[in-house]
Amino acid sequence: MPTSGEHGGGGAQQGEILALLVRIIDSLESLERVQAQLVLELGRLRVTAEQGDELMDERARDGFADRCKAFGLTERESQTLAVLLTGATNRKIGRDLGITERTVKNTLHAVYVKLGVSGRSEAISKTLSNLR
Structure with a gap:
């Protein structure tokens, strides 16, 4: 039969694990937001590069x-x-x-x-x- 110390320690340990999991989930959500922002920025950069290519073609023609x-x-x-x-x-x-x-x-x-x-x-x- 477990002693009272084993029950108390196990509950505290579970609480710590749950708190750690919550922090991990929060971190993952933050990473997903950062990833979404990076995807948007990369899309903007691609558009800018394409515009630069079009500008170069225009300059060559002129x-x-x-x-x-x-x-x-x-x-x-x-x-x-x-x-x-x-x-x-x-x-x-x-x-x-x-x-x-x-x-x-x-x-x-x-x-x-x-x-x-x-x-x-x-x-x-x-x-x-x-x-x-």
Whole structure:
């Protein structure tokens, strides 16, 4: 026959287990909410990437490369600038163009000098204003 200590300890242990299970369930519900938010954000990013692709096609049709040549940009600099205009990071630009991130940085520096700007925001602004 169990002693009174065994009953009391078992009940307390069951209470702790139940409390732990409730915390786990709450955590799972939180994770599901975070997952739903991530799915929404990934969907938005995909739409943004698709819009960027459409924007690139539009720029190509409008003679983007010709306008870049007017600034003295090389073909690689023009390509780098085109991907930059989609909002891509240096890492993504490198992946898209098959070059290293260091090469992207060096290329962008050359682009900034030729455009007469001090950074990516100014380069984007100046390029977009010249595309209009």
